Every structure is written in structure tokens, then in C-alpha cells.
Amino acid sequence: MTLEFRPIRKEELRQFAGVNLTAFGEALDSWHEGWFESRFDGSTTVAAFDGAILVGSSMSMPVTVAVPGGTVAAAGVTAVGVLPTHRRRGILRQMMERLLQEASSQRLPLAVLWASEGGIYSRFGFGPAARSLGIELQHPKAAMMLRPRTGSMRLVSKEEAVEILPAVHDRVVSQRPAMIVRDRVGWHYALSEEDPHLPRGEAHLFIVVHETDLGPDGYLVYRIRPDWSPRGPENTLVVVEMAATDPAATAELWRYCTEVDLVRRIEANGRGSRPVDDPIWWLLDDPQAMVATMVTTLWARVLDVPALLEARRYQQDGAVTLGVGDSADEDGSRFRLEVEGGRGRCQPTKGPADIHLGWSELGSLSLGMPCLSQLVAAGRATASSQDLARRADALLGWGPAPWCFEDI
Template sequence: MEQRYRYEVLPLDTPDGDPHWEAYANIFRTVFLEDRVSPEGIAVFRQHRRDDQAVLGMVTADGPGLEGRVPIAGFNATPSTVNDGHGPRPALIVNTVGVLPSHRRRGLLNEMMRRQLDLARAERIPIAVLTASEATIYGRFGFGPASRWQSLEIDTGRFGFRAGVEVAGGAVEFVAPSFLGADWDRLVEAHQARHRGTVGHTKADRLIDTGAWDPAAGGPSKTLRAVAHFDVDGSMDGFALFRFKGWDEHPKAQVLKVCAPEIAVERALWRALTGMDLVQTLVFHGSSPSDPLPLSLLDARAVKVKGVGDSVWLRILDLPDAVAGRAFDADGELVLQVDDAMGYAAGTWRLTVSGGVGSCLPTDSEPDVRLAVDTLALLWHGDRGAGEVARAGLIGGTDRAVAAMGRLFRWDEPTANLASF
């Protein structure tokens, strides 16, 4: 980094009136082409960053056009969790990254990334996750896409479950999003505990899901709607969030989230959503290629896939710790050579899995397979098989070794991440 730049962390106890808050929030507003942040927006940002114990990394500079030494680049990260099969374990969420256009391509992202990942590693956080605005930025930092989103369009008139597919009894009710507040934490945590590959929700997610904050409106949401499911004892056991899209040719609603730890409750929520009079089409961007919904329908063509893209990007910072947190559905042993330009996971490792529990130790043995750390991410949540990744030219090794790796890393049950970051 040039000498005029300095890496710093904006302390969470920076006084509310300090102009650094506004300058920091406006970096992201500028680079993501949004309106300048309002006083209410700054207050909300400050509160949920404090509640989540975020690390507000930044690069400051002074010079013409800048009022003193101010942030001109930000890298906002949150300690969170990921459930890789043995329950929620520490993970770092990289929330937002931005460098003002006047300072880009001078190594500021490089510097902020290295500082935040070093800190996470020092705090024994074995995995970092993010979602990417562009596909070509994060591979160099060891991140690879570990899951994919899928966009669905559902014809409500053709929607119906096959006979024998269980749909939970109990009751559904259309409620104000704020009604979810009392049960929201319990339900998102139960969902994460039940599903592999899921990232913990943040306080910002809570504000958005309960309608308290709508980033687009810069205030409480007027458009968010919710439907809740209750078990036979009247306890809430799932919810869905949606928004009407208006009266065009086919009246539409957009489903934003379906959160139910039990799949039968999830189906009951889908039945409620598709049963709304006048809504002919539901769009849902939060599905994944392994979503079982279409298969459970009488008419699988009631659901059309309209798009697929990368979802959670993952970076392994400590391979032995990450392996200890990952469930394996098959036992076996494999020697992997992992290339990692940043060094965190580099080396040759013996991975041993017994009873679904993995351990990983450095070894001098000849590797069975060779791959880069961002390629390992493709397999980590079971989204891709080793064979397909090897055919893409990303794993070296004999067919036999690649097949063994495929068996070892395969997950019987797919991921179902709901958190957004």
C-alpha cells in the first residue's frame, strides 16, 4: 500500500455523532450505486454492527477533497457460525467490501483481506464466507463457490403435492412480519442446526425479516408480508416471507424466505403461499439446484427453473479445524496436496474419516490428489462432486483417487442456507 494509506478498524464504541460512521457507510453506498445514507440508516447500521460485534476494517487517507483523515475503503466482517454437520462452528462472514473509485486498483482490497483473514485465523475461526458481486474477484483469495442459488417460477394453479408426500397439519396464519419477532431467533437457529452448510443469521437479517428495516426504503418495510405455521399445540414452527409484485399480466408475489426446520412444515408453508387467491405466479430466488420441492409435486412442471448462480463462497483458513467441524457420510483416508497462495491451508495433509468424524494432519506422504484451496470449497458443502471438478481440470490425481475423494466428500443431504450477507 502507498504510504498515504493506513489500515485501521473503526471501533464499535466510536461516538454516535462521529462523522466516521457516515463516511464509512457511504463507501458501500457509493460503490454499490445507491443513495447516500440517511441519519436513520446510519443509526440502524451502527446498532446492528455493534450487536453483531462486527469488525469494521477500513483504509483511511487524507488529501485534496477529503476532510481530514477519513475512510476511503471498507471491509466489514462479522463473526458468525456455519454448520458443516457437527453443529454451528465459528465462521467469519465477509459482509461488504468497497473501495472508492478514486482509490481502486492500488492494493487496498488485498491489504484489507489479508488483515481480516489474519485476524480471523488468529482467533481460531477456521472458515470465512461471502457472497460475490463478481465471479473473478475472490478466487485469488482462496474463496470458491460452495453452493448455488436457483431461481424458481411457480404456477400456483398447477401446484399440488403428490399423494403420500407428508404436509404438516396444524395451522397457518398470515401475520405482520413484526409478529415473527418473538420466535425468529429460535426458528432460524433450529433451521441452521437441522441443515448442513448453513450460515448463522445476523442482527441485520433479523431487522429485515421482521420488517423493522427495509434497506431499499430506508425505513420500516411497507411491502414485506409473512405467513406463519403453528403446530397442533399452537407453537410457531415455521414462517415464510413474501412481497406482492403487483397486477401485471399474471399477478405475482415474490417469496423471499421459507424457514422451517421440518420439511413437512416447509411444504405446508408452500401450500399456503400457492393458495393465495389472485396470485398466479410465485417467484423465488432462494432455491438451490438440490431443492426437493419440484420432485414432491404432482405436476413437476408447475415449477420452472429461471436461473442458477453462485451463492455462498467459502474459504478454509484452518484445514484441521474445518475438517473437525465437517460431517462426512463415508469413512476413508486420502492424502491431499492443497495449494494456497495466502498460505493458510497450504500443505500436504492426511485426511482420515472414521464414523463420520474427520481428522487432518500434515504428512510427508505422496499426495493422492492435488487441488487449490478455492477448488476444495466447491466440494465442501457437497454442491459439486470430485469427478465433475476433476473433469473441469481442477483436481489432479488418478481416476481411482478422484473417485475415492468423491465418495469421501459426498453429502447425502444437500445444503439449505437461508442467511444472506
């Protein structure tokens, strides 16, 4: 088997999309075809060919990702798939190496992706960098604590939503590491009722905006899963997406969910899943009405350590030397970070490392998750002392917690 790896030509896009969908066990349809067409220009593709047959797809889209206190341009790796006939022969490895090389040559400091299976990407230096809570709430009316209302809620059409929601989303991006800036194409797909993944009978999206005197500061997109039992209505309200710039607006959006009549259950999973610091647990009179599941969302791969650590901000001053990768003792693998006034200066150093960690673990730290002590406890990083690991957590960690619901 002689394999060739190269970017695809525009006329091969349909075949490329078909291979990707087949790898995921899905059929190519006009919705997916439209998505690939809208994302092709400006993206890097690497496809694998066995003779004339396309057998592997991968792609990297230009994205803007929030880091603590700012944003960076990044490679958004997506559309990764290999036909079942050609798996475990190194095709993904070859495609990924080419995508990461290309991203580095574009001087991008970071690559990000969502993983289908969590066991795949650590070997390529990606680490889980954001997580969310999937939430299920039973008998929501009884569970919610009464509190004074703030602002007002307004149901809006999809046409109004594409005018109002992006500004709120942009402000959330500016507050939350790991969020991904959403362009017009992204909004089109986020609010599409044609999405083949939406179950029939639940495809209608309701959109509600929370407003105060200062304007919109939160929105909720939801659908209703209908269920009528002999006891009457037992509908489920499915949160498709909820975002707010203010905790009071988040609380009002939750209140709205619980006040929709005929609903016995609320689900917030997938794109609707919530940041780990969401206030919902504290909004409940009966916290046992809620069950939360922690899920991994965005994976990050640091490509340029000094560029990334200088692009983000810090909530404390301090200094640390990181030794990264298997060759962390070799020159070029150690980086000295010095933070003053919340801004970092980072350069390669020949000095000894305070902390040794792998590329995947650095990826997990990169967006502000304060997980270094836990990585040390898990044996995935070493620190010269526990105290130093805790201080590094405080230096590299960020609040609010990283959160990403944009499944690129």
C-alpha cells in the same frame, strides 16, 4: 498516493458506511446507518485512507456457520468497497490480507462472504461453497399436485414472528451446512419493512407459520407484487424467505403459496431462493410450469484445514490425503484426513497427496458440496484416479445440500 490501512474509530463509522454505500452506487440512509452501528461492536474493520480521506471499507463480523453435522465460528467478511476514484490499485487486496490475517490470529477455521461479482474472490482462496435455485412458477394453482394436508397454517404478526421463527431457523441451521445463525439484530433486519431495497408498494411482509401437534416446523415470509390487467388480477407472490425443518412442512408452504388468491406467478429469488434439493419440482402436476436458475450464494475460505475438517462430521468412513495450494508438494501443505464413525482426524502429513487442489477449490468442498469429481473434470483439481475422486466425493460430500440465504 500514500495509503494507510487501519481499523476505524467509532466516530468514523458514518464516513465508513458512506464509502461502502457509494462503492455500491447507493446513498447512505438511516436504515443502513443503523445496520452499521448495530454491527460495529465486536467486528474487525479495515479501512483505507488516502491522506485524511477514507477511500476503502471492509469488515469482518463474527458469525456462526453450519458445517456438516455441526457449526463453527467464522469471519463473516462484508461491507467491502473502494471508491470509484481509487479502484484497481490493490486496496481490496491489502484490506483482504489484513482481514484474513486477523481471522487466522483469532484461530477461526473459516471465513465466508457473499460476492457482488463472482470474479473477485477466488484469488483470495474463497470458493463458491453453496448454491441455490431461483424459482419461477407460472399459473401455480394449475401446476400443483393434490396431496393430503399435514398440519395447519397461521398468519402471524411481526411481533409473534420474532418469537416463533428463530427456533425453526435454528433447527434448520442444525440440518443444513452453510446456513448462518441469525441473531436478534439479524431478525430485526430480515423482517424490516423499512428496507430501502424493497420496492415501494411491495414492502408489506406477510408471515405465515406451519404448525403440527409438535409445534411450528416451518415458516414463509412473502410479499405481493400487485398487477391488475384488463383480464383481472395478475399478482406475483414473492417468496422473501421460506424455511422448514421437515419436507412435509416445505410441501405445505409451497401449497400455501399456490393457494393465495389473485396470484398468477410465484417468484423465489435472492433470500427467497431454494436449496438445490427442494422438493418443488416433484410437487408439481405440471413440472414445466417451473423454471429454475442456479445461483451462487456463500463463498468459503478455509483458514485452518485440520480444525475445519475435525469440526465437521462425515456420512461415510474413509481416508484421503489432500495437497492444498500452489505449494502442495511442500511440507505443511498436505493434510491426511481419516474418518471413523463419522468423525474425522486430520493432521499435516509428509506423505504423498491423493488429491491436489487450490484453496478456492478446498473452500468449495468445505461445506459438503460433493464437487470434487467435477473439479477434477474441470481441471481445477487433480486426483490419482477418477475412482479416487468419486470416493473422496462420497467422503467429503453431505446431504442435505449446503444452502445459505443469509446475505451477510
